[in-house]
Amino acid sequence: MPANRFNGFTEYGVGIGLRIPHYSHILEKKPVVDWFEIISENFMIDGGRPLAVLDQILEQYRVVQHGVSMYFGSVEPLNRDHLRRLKALVRRTQTPWLSDHLCWGSVDGSYSHDLLPMPYTFEAAAKTAEKIREARDFLEVPIVVENVSSYAEFHASEMTEWQFLTEVVERADCGILLDVNNIYVSSRNHTFDPFEYVNSVPHDRVAQIHIAGHSKFEKYILDTHDHPVIDPVWDLYARAIELTGPTATLLEWDDRIPSFDEVHDEALKANRYLAEKVGA
Amino acid sequence: MDLDRIQSTMFDAVRQPLTADEGMRQRTRDGKSLRVIANEIIKPSDRLTSFERLEIYNRQYWFRILAALSEDFPGLRAIVGERRFEKLAVAYLLDCPSRSFTMRNLGSQLEGWLRAHPEQIAKCEQVALDMVRLEWAEIEAFDGAGKPRLTEAELRGLGPDPKFELQPYIRLLDLSYPVDDLLIRVRREGEVAELASNAVTELVHSSARRRRLPKPDRIFLAVHRADNSVYFKRIDQEAYTILCALREGKRLSEAIDAVDWSDRPPEDASAAVQQWFAYWSAQGWFCKTINKQGLEQ
Numbered sequence: 400m401p402a403n404r405f406n407g408f409t410e411y412g413v414g415i416g417l418r419i420p421h422y423s424h425i426l427e428k429k430p431v432v433d434w435f436e437i438i439s440e441n442f443m444i445d446g447g448r449p450l451a452v453l454d455q456i457l458e459q460y461r462v463v464q465h466g467v468s469m470y471f472g473s474v475e476p477l478n479r480d481h482l483r484r485l486k487a488l489v490r491r492t493q494t495p496w497l498s499d500h501l502c503w504g505s506v507d508g509s510y511s512h513d514l515l516p517m518p519y520t521f522e523a524a525a526k527t528a529e530k531i532r533e534a535r536d537f538l539e540v541p542i543v544v545e546n547v548s549s550y551a552e553f554h555a556s557e558m559t560e561w562q563f564l565t566e567v568v569e570r571a572d573c574g575i576l577l578d579v580n581n582i583y584v585s586s587r588n589h590t591f592d593p594f595e596y597v598n599s600v601p602h603d604r605v606a607q608i609h610i611a612g613h614s615k616f617e618k619y620i621l622d623t624h625d626h627p628v629i630d631p632v633w634d635l636y637a638r639a640i641e642l643t644g645p646t647a648t649l650l651e652w653d654d655r656i657p658s659f660d661e662v663h664d665e666a667l668k669a670n671r672y673l674a675e676k677v678g679a
Numbered sequence: 680m681d682l683d684r685i686q687s688t689m690f691d692a693v694r695q696p697l698t699a700d701e702g703m704r705q706r707t708r709d710g711k712s713l714r715v716i717a718n719e720i721i722k723p724s725d726r727l728t729s730f731e732r733l734e735i736y737n738r739q740y741w742f743r744i745l746a747a748l749s750e751d752f753p754g755l756r757a758i759v760g761e762r763r764f765e766k767l768a769v770a771y772l773l774d775c776p777s778r779s780f781t782m783r784n785l786g787s788q789l790e791g792w793l794r795a796h797p798e799q800i801a802k803c804e805q806v807a808l809d810m811v812r813l814e815w816a817e818i819e820a821f822d823g824a825g826k827p828r829l830t831e832a833e834l835r836g837l838g839p840d841p842k843f844e845l846q847p848y849i850r851l852l853d854l855s856y857p858v859d860d861l862l863i864r865v866r867r868e869g870e871v872a873e874l875a876s877n878a879v880t881e882l883v884h885s886s887a888r889r890r891r892l893p894k895p896d897r898i899f900l901a902v903h904r905a906d907n908s909v910y911f912k913r914i915d916q917e918a919y920t921i922l923c924a925l926r927e928g929k930r931l932s933e934a935i936d937a938v939d940w941s942d943r944p945p946e947d948a949s950a951a952v953q954q955w956f957a958y959w960s961a962q963g964w965f966c967k968t969i970n971k972q973g974l975e976q
Contacts, residue, residue, distance in 0.1 A: 619726065
């Protein structure tokens, strides 16, 4: 199950996000890292330092692209300039799969730069799946969609989030980037059982798993990616890999970023669970 | 309610400006109740009302784009001061919301918008405009396209009156104030950040103090790149004129003729031109022309 058609039949281990504060450490020390995830939009440019650094990283490491602005769930059509730039980057990185979020964020060509939650309707599932298919056909790379953290639910919803995720990926015939931290955050904000979510998604479509930290406020939890992973999220991770097998795992740490070693060590805790649960 | 209406309604609500204490307003700018709108589309939870849930997204929208714009224009922030910058940034982003998938382009309309709204930079209009031009040029020079540079042998092999193509990332500026020095000082205090995945943004109110404004002093700048770092190179007015003419596609002789040499004796002018071209060539400012088929010309 871990190597499947949604992750290009690869068996990547435990990676971390490639972030600017770690560039010099990585390029100078060349630490052993299974793989790096890059934010596609940071490299969808015409030249300069970001691409030069990326090329050096690509000489040494496996890189997977993760996007934040494709907005498969927005009603408006995919942005053709965005797709062209993304395709050029896909060719450069040779990413075996490409992920973005199951969300919306633009209306009439204006961008929110946020990952806005979907109303869980059949209409939304159909439209979203159609755009995922269109993107995959253009980009010629497997696409996987990530469940987002959310802080609102819509009256219009006709199903649970995990039913919606399943509906979309089956209609689009695409993979899932299962973010267990996002599941935890949303479960606390919307009062559902996160294990029911993990148990219910189509496990054979899970191409990658995200883990991360978050911040607790008085009445809700925010997905801030600025803390270590908490135990309940590790528990969800353990359950997820029991069901999916040893899946490519990525720690996100995007704010108040500590040293490379601290981030990497936090990510490598995943290996304990992989050894315990699936003998990987 | 269909998907189209849910998204346009929520998007409109999310982009409403925040109150002074960074909460969601009671009414939209055209007078609709945001509480009613929130109740129409969003379910309350056991802890939060529909309004409070929508407010999380409203706050995040503004925190994120204001933080990005603030990071891109620390020089303007230093000139107008923190509070005035926040006010003008909100007004600008209301008039010119992002039309790009990347926040890198958030400030692309700022100079034009400020020219149309001089009241936002009253008492420091020209120095603020100069700073915005420089900061936008820096953004473009940082990640603009670069082409293979002309080698010395290739330069020597050019005809007697060639056309030179400038690297696309080079920006040429004619400024009334020496804002480069001020920006370098401000930049030294800043930190690098980048777009992160799926992470919520905290709005950090910078404690940057308003700077004493520089005195007017016309300068000419080439904003360029070397070893992937951006540099501000002050150049003579004559050199600026030549580079601008070359960028317009003029031949070398035409570019030199475009300059008013009346202040220099001919032998000085000739020596200066040779010196400038030697520097520009060494810096790789001239590039090979690539045609649409990707072939070098």
